[in-house]
Amino acid sequence: MIAATIYADWARWNWQASNDTRILLRDLIAWAVDARELPEYGPDATFTLPVTLTNTAATDAAAARLSILTPDKTVVTTTVVNVNIPSGAEAVTDLTIRLSDYPTHLGIWWVDYTLFDANETLIQREAAGARFVVSDPSPVADPDRDLKMWVEAPGYYFVRGMEATFRVQVRNDGATAHTVSLHYPCGATAFTVNPGVTTTVPCTRTIWGSGPFDTQLYEAGVLVGRASAPVVVVAPAVEVTPASEKPRYRAGETALVTTTLRNLQQATFDLRNVLRIRDPAGTLVYSATFTATLPAGATRHITRTPTLPSTLWGLYEIRAEAFRGSAAVGVGVSYFEMPGPRFVITATRPGPYLPGITNTVTFSVT
Incomplete structure (x- = not known):
């Protein structure tokens, strides 16, 4: 992961990677710091987040300064709360966050904390207290939408130049019919999917290289679904x-x-x-x-x-x-x-050989 991050940083400034690549790797690393499921909120959400404060100093803590940081580690606000945390102990404090107060930054946010004693003297430098995710999912990812779609592929591996037929499935889980169309590479012919029905649309394409078979579903010009299937091109052998x-x-x-x-x-x-x-x-x-x-x-x-x-x-x-x-x-x-011709020579003996006379032996060749 670190090697991939180094490459992405170099590639971005050498016109070989997009900013989206850097953001993706940034969030992967932020999550891998402590790989667990994180709470997720929309860009305008208001919520209360429990923040765990651990006092590793030799002195008891009397207050904590909480800082909210964007995924790029920019501090957007700081709050001081009074909380008693004995040395070596931990405490949980609730922090109310209203994301609409801050610029929208999708990704993993941080809540860091710093501890002070009763004399307001710094006893513990900044540490991570909590993380949460801000996301803005596309409507095509909404699990409650009427239309669901997926692709049934004839395989995973393909040979360059071959034709393959992918079966695009569109299911209507709603109560009303939807007139939709599939865009590239399946054409744009409109069709109707009735309630409770799964419609199959065959889509044949010539495979020229590796990459996903990807198609989009539109209704009245609005993207309402998207599905893909992996395509890996191999050399025939x-x-x-x-x-x-x-x-x-x-x-x-x-x-x-x-x-x-x-x-x-x-x-x-x-x-x-x-x-x-x-x-x-x-x-x-x-x-x-x-x-x-x-x-x-x-x-x-x-x-x-x-x-x-x-x-x-x-x-x-x-x-x-x-x-x-x-x-x-x-x-x-x-x-x-x-093999060439072979000759078999067989000797025919006269029987017992008798002394003092001529004994004739004949040979046959086959």
């Missing part, structure tokens, strides 16, 4: 493994070759699989192309039965490639052998 059924084939035999395609990404995409077989001289003897949709993380097996040539013995190469468009996204190579 496929593990390609070609393999023959047998390590050796005879000349002219029909081979069985299986190509295994495994999607290494969590995105679904279309691909083109090309299988090529070359003889020992490098001549292409077989080629086939197959197109398919490979789901995220899925494995697919493609089987082909090429007939092998009747000449040129030796080692044959099987090369399988996967393409998306013109880009190769995976390749695999394997081999099988087509």
